[in-house]
Every structure is written in C-alpha cells, then in structure tokens.
Amino acid sequence: MIPRTLDAVEVPSWKEVLSNAISSPKTLSERLGIPLSSISGKANEDFKLFVPEPYLHRIEKGNANDPLLKQVLPAHQETVSPTHYSADPLAEDTYNSVPGLIHKYKSRVLLVSxxxxxxxxxxxxxxxxxxxxxxxxxxxxxxxxxxIRHHTELNEVIMSGGDPLVNNDKQLHWLSTEISKIPHIKRLRIHTRLPVVIPQRVDEPFITWLSNISLQKVMVLHINHPNEIDEQVKHAIKAIKDTGTLVLNQSVILAGINDCSQTLIKLSEDLFEAGALPYYLHRLDKIKGAAHFDLKQSRINEIYTNMLASLPGYLVPKLVAEIPHKPSKTPLDLFLE
Known part of the structure; x- marks a missing residue:
C-alpha cells in the first residue's frame, strides 16, 4: 500500500487529493505553462475538466502535446462532432432497465457503483x-x-461507473458483502482508474476491504501510456496483487496519445514489470466529442501487427471493439476494412 508518510512529510489522504483536484482551466494553464487559449470553454462546459495532483505531476510542463495532458484537456476539436458519433455509442440505455445496473452480456452484469x-x-x-x-x-x-439474485445465469459482477473506488470503504464493504451472499456469483471484477490517478487510494482500510472479499477478485486498471506508471502506481499495484487480486489493464488506442507501436509495446512491458497483465486494447467508442481521437482501422492493424511481432503472446492485449447489441466484445486483430 502507499505509505501515509514520505520522508517525514505528511501525505494527503486520497479524499483530500480528490477534493483538491484541478477543475479550473485557468489553474491548469498556469500550473502547466500552456496557453489558456488552448483550452475550450465550450468543451469544458459540456464535460468538466477534472485532474488530481498525482496525475498532474506526470505531465511535462510547457508541452501542449504531452500524451497525458491530451487525455484530460478540454480541446476545441470536441465541439465539432460528426453525426455518427453519439451520446450513447454502445446503446447502454437499452440494457439499463434497473437503475444502477447494466446487463448486456449473458454471464456478467455491470453495477454502476x-x-x-x-x-x-x-x-x-x-x-x-x-x-x-x-x-x-x-x-x-x-x-x-x-x-442479480433472480438471474442465475450470472456468475460475475462488475463494479464500474464512474469509478467505484470513489466510494468510501464502508460502502464498498457493504456492497461487496451483499454480492458475495448470492450463491451463483463466483467473481467480483472492479474497473477503476483511481489507483493510477490517485495511488493514495490504496491505503490500509482499502487493502483490508479488498483482502476480506470472499469471491475471486479481478481488478481492471485503465492505463493508456507508459508515462502514467510511476513509483507510487507500482507500489499500489503490488499492494493490490498481494491481496490475491488478479490485476489486469485495459487501454484505448488514441490518436496523438498512444498511436505508435513502440509506445504500446513499452506500455505492455512496463505493465508486466509493475504486476499488471495487458488485457484489452479498445478501438475508440464513437462518443460525441471524441472524434479527434479516432484512428482508421488500417492504421490500428499496422500498429497491432508490430506489437504481435515484438511481444510474447501473454503481453499482447486483445484488440477489440464494443459494438452495440453484440453478445460480446468483437476481436479486431484480423479485422479487414
């Protein structure tokens, strides 16, 4: 777990870090030395800027093309969206018949926790x-x-969101305990970015909660670029693994951020060294406001082919797309345009 003190200096709790995250374009501009004009006020109104300090520290100052900055910067390109990009590209509303729950795939259900x-x-x-x-x-x-109790075809519950780890450990304990009481549920999967963007989240109460879950445990992190992995993130991943939790990672292939085979090869190597296994490499979902991150399938194929040639099979994430109303994610490694 992440130590509470570092070199005799008190480290803020994860809740303090979260509450002090940067939400002002002006503050972001000043802290990183980038022009305020590079931040779109309209895009920020549509989807608010929100960046915690530990992630901010990994961004290179004065570099408007930093791959971590581009993931969080409200850009002017967001305000021009093609008509086939939608607010619900995966048609999740179709499967959201019960509040807080999305049941899209046969054997597993997602809790918007x-x-x-x-x-x-x-x-x-x-x-x-x-x-x-x-x-x-x-x-x-x-x-x-x-x-979930009535749908006995289910054997896995996925806690996602948003991010389930924004909840306090008492709430998480209650929810995971209730899930573990359901006889046909074997696994609890947690999709989260919090141990990456605020490694302090992996504290003693969190580790106690995670250690005491009786179900098989899988945690899926979301890291797109090797620069997101620093020493604190490595410590957090190790602490999670030490609870008996399988740690996986999923990424999205993004234009201008990680659309380079060498970047993704290094990401796979760095993830494995840190204790996380590459799991999925997603093609961008066609969400309104994000078209500038999209790549042609031919370019994705080229990048993925280089990854296959350079990595052992266990370090190559599955290249997939999520297509509305399909019974599973769709593999794209042999996809032809």
Whole structure:
C-alpha cells in the first residue's frame, strides 16, 4: 500500500487529493505553462475538466502535446462532432432497465457503483451517461441486488461507473458483502482508474476491504501510456496483487496519445514489470466529442501487427471493439476494412 508518510512529510489522504483536484482551466494553464487559449470553454462546459495532483505531476510542463495532458484537456476539436458519433455509442440505455445496473452480456452484469470519477478522460464513452438516474441509496441498491439474485445465469459482477473506488470503504464493504451472499456469483471484477490517478487510494482500510472479499477478485486498471506508471502506481499495484487480486489493464488506442507501436509495446512491458497483465486494447467508442481521437482501422492493424511481432503472446492485449447489441466484445486483430 502507499505509505501515509514520505520522508517525514505528511501525505494527503486520497479524499483530500480528490477534493483538491484541478477543475479550473485557468489553474491548469498556469500550473502547466500552456496557453489558456488552448483550452475550450465550450468543451469544458459540456464535460468538466477534472485532474488530481498525482496525475498532474506526470505531465511535462510547457508541452501542449504531452500524451497525458491530451487525455484530460478540454480541446476545441470536441465541439465539432460528426453525426455518427453519439451520446450513447454502445446503446447502454437499452440494457439499463434497473437503475444502477447494466446487463448486456449473458454471464456478467455491470453495477454502476460510482457516479463520478477521479479524473475526466475526454474520450470516455460514458461522458454523457445519466449518472443522476443511477445514483442509488442502500434501499435502491436492493432492487439491483434482487435482480442479480433472480438471474442465475450470472456468475460475475462488475463494479464500474464512474469509478467505484470513489466510494468510501464502508460502502464498498457493504456492497461487496451483499454480492458475495448470492450463491451463483463466483467473481467480483472492479474497473477503476483511481489507483493510477490517485495511488493514495490504496491505503490500509482499502487493502483490508479488498483482502476480506470472499469471491475471486479481478481488478481492471485503465492505463493508456507508459508515462502514467510511476513509483507510487507500482507500489499500489503490488499492494493490490498481494491481496490475491488478479490485476489486469485495459487501454484505448488514441490518436496523438498512444498511436505508435513502440509506445504500446513499452506500455505492455512496463505493465508486466509493475504486476499488471495487458488485457484489452479498445478501438475508440464513437462518443460525441471524441472524434479527434479516432484512428482508421488500417492504421490500428499496422500498429497491432508490430506489437504481435515484438511481444510474447501473454503481453499482447486483445484488440477489440464494443459494438452495440453484440453478445460480446468483437476481436479486431484480423479485422479487414
């Protein structure tokens, strides 16, 4: 876990770091030495800037093309969106019949167990998701849990959001305990970016909670670029692994950020060294406001072919797209335009 003190200097708690995240374009401009004019006020109104300090420290000052900065910067390109980019590119509304729950795939169900994130990624496929309609109390969670109890074809629950780890450990303990009481559920999967953008989240209470979950545990991190992995992130991943949790990583291939085979090869190597196994490499979901991150399939194929030639099979993430109404993610490694 991340130590509470470092060189005798008190380290802020994760809640303090989260509450002090940068949300002002002017502050971001001043802190990073980038022109305020490079930040779109209109894009920021549509989807607010939100960057915590630990992530900010990994961004190179004065570099408007920094790959970490581009993931969080409200850009002018967001305001020009092609008509085939939508607010719900995966048609998740179709599968959101019970508040707080998305049942799209046969054997697993997703609980929208966090209505906010620790960072606002500009390419997020849920940037327009109606979180206000899926923010539940304990009493309302009972409806989603009852749904899971009645659907015996399910064997895995995915906690996602938003980010489930924005909840406090007491809430997480209650929810995971209720899930573990359901006989046909074997695994709990947690999709989160918090141990990456605020490694302090992996503190003693968190490790205690995670260690005590009786189900098989999988944590899927979201790291797109090797510059996101620093020593604190490595410590956080090790602490999570030490609880008996399988740690995986998923990435999105993004123009101007990681659309280079050497970058993605290094990411796979660095992830494995840190203790996380590359899992998915996603083609961008066609979410409104993110078209400038998209790549032609021919370019993706070229990058992926280089990865296959340079990495052992266990370090090559599955190249996939999520297509509305399909019964699974669609593999793209042999996809032809």
């Amino acid at each position: 966090g209505s906010t994130c620790a960072i606002n990624c500009r390419y997020c496929f849920r940037r327009h998701f109606p979180y206000s309609d899926n923010r539940l109390s304990k009493e309302q969670w009972s409806v989603a849990l009852e749904y």
